[in-house]
Amino acid sequence: xxxxxxxxxxxxxxxxxxxxNEPVFHAEWERRAxxxxxxxxxxxxxxxxxSRFAREDRPPEDYLSRSYYQIWLVGLERLMLExxxxxxxxxxxxxxxxxxxxxxxxxxxxxxxxxxxRGGPSExxxxxxxxxxxxxxxRAKNIHPATHTRLPQYVRGHVGVIELTHGCHVxxxxxxxxxxxxxxxxxxxxxxxxxxxxxxxxxxxxxxxxAWEPYLEPAxxx
Amino acid sequence: xxxxxxxxxxxxxHDHDHSELSETELRVRALETILTEKGYVDPAALDVLIETxxxxxxxxxxxxxxxxxxxxxxxxQRLLTDGSAAIAELDYVGRxxxxxxxxxxxxxxxxxxxxxxxxCYPWPVLGLPPVWYKxxxxxxxxxxxxxxxxxxxxxxxxxxxxxxxxxxxAEIRYLVLPMxxxxxxxxxxxRLADLxxxxxxxxxxxxxxxxxxx
Numbered sequence: 001x002x003x004x005x006x007x008x009x010x011x012x013x014x015x016x017x018x019x020x021n022e023p024v025f026h027a028e029w030e031r032r033a034x035x036x037x038x039x040x041x042x043x044x045x046x047x048x049x050x051s052r053f054a055r056e057d058r059p060p061e062d063y064l065s066r067s068y069y070q071i072w073l074v075g076l077e078r079l080m081l082e083x084x085x086x087x088x089x090x091x092x093x094x095x096x097x098x099x100x101x102x103x104x105x106x107x108x109x110x111x112x113x114x115x116x117x118r119g120g121p122s123e124x125x126x127x128x129x130x131x132x133x134x135x136x137x138x139r140a141k142n143i144h145p146a147t148h149t150r151l152p153q154y155v156r157g158h159v160g161v162i163e164l165t166h167g168c169h170v171x172x173x174x175x176x177x178x179x180x181x182x183x184x185x186x187x188x189x190x191x192x193x194x195x196x197x198x199x200x201x202x203x204x205x206x207x208x209x210x211a212w213e214p215y216l217e218p219a220x221x222x
Numbered sequence: 223x224x225x226x227x228x229x230x231x232x233x234x235x236h237d238h239d240h241s242e243l244s245e246t247e248l249r250v251r252a253l254e255t256i257l258t259e260k261g262y263v264d265p266a267a268l269d270v271l272i273e274t275x276x277x278x279x280x281x282x283x284x285x286x287x288x289x290x291x292x293x294x295x296x297x298x299q300r301l302l303t304d305g306s307a308a309i310a311e312l313d314y315v316g317r318x319x320x321x322x323x324x325x326x327x328x329x330x331x332x333x334x335x336x337x338x339x340x341x342c343y344p345w346p347v348l349g350l351p352p353v354w355y356k357x358x359x360x361x362x363x364x365x366x367x368x369x370x371x372x373x374x375x376x377x378x379x380x381x382x383x384x385x386x387x388x389x390x391x392a393e394i395r396y397l398v399l400p401m402x403x404x405x406x407x408x409x410x411x412x413r414l415a416d417l418x419x420x421x422x423x424x425x426x427x428x429x430x431x432x433x434x435x436x
Contacts, residue, residue: 052340109270
């Protein structure tokens, strides 16, 4: 979706403010929000693309007015509400209002390390040969899906070059919507800064995105 | 995205000072209570998750990787060929580092990593991302005015050096291999690791110079 999360190139946010000796978390609630989000992945049963969509799919003013872990929190609440793991009004009431929906069991302290070490690799067996090879000129399609996508707006319609191929990976556009992993070839596509931002860009910058095959077409297509 | 931390916590760490709880704090407490009561989360597991990222997984890991690459040419080659596999040799594996690509700075090319769409970051080697990395100013400008962003970090990149920005839009995670500082030829890996800053592995900074070593 063309949402507020898609920030590449947006003006007006001001300068970056590095924080010397920054702590990992800035408040106790951030620690708990982070940990609850990770711990709920297993019983919740959603995937990372569903999580991302739950965070970004909101009005721009909502997205932009929340801090990072506040966005995690509303995303988590939404995923749980959608699955009846959380009932409307329960957080406000501060207690369980309805018998919980059954789950497969919570993440145990003893299993945390193994869960983190396992991670969630996204590479899958290739079912088809790659359409593009390193060095090919490709155009990022000018698409505007209403649902989740990982093709940022600032490259759409622009021509870049395939710099790396990464094998086939879970396709977020379908995976986020519960339509399956539908793995596609994934490429690093590199754009010249002068092409993306001709009137402002640094004359010696190149910018890449990682793009799945359905996001791309041959640059020389009619 | 709001930089709420800056409003209250800029340069400080005083999260225990608050006597009254904000709405967010109350919501998180209520959520944890409800989920615990429902049997969906075990608070002991939450403690382990927090402890892991506060004390075990952080940029010291990445610094070991970089120092080894500086000291061992064969390792450097493996790291640039298959980042995840070479990093796994040091036992840094897992969540948000399943597919790591290492990109090397040279005198003619400086690499910088961003996630314009959210906050993708190589957790096993750098830990959780700093607030600025997740902030709207960084995410919006890194791809459009990368040299200006470096200036925000007090870093003026030579105008002849190409700046190469990697936007982490998929599950590939990028780690920058900075250039080894001059004057460290006879240094051990352990001493070299002390020169490697977190920002030098994101590309928004440089390693410390030998005279700055602790």
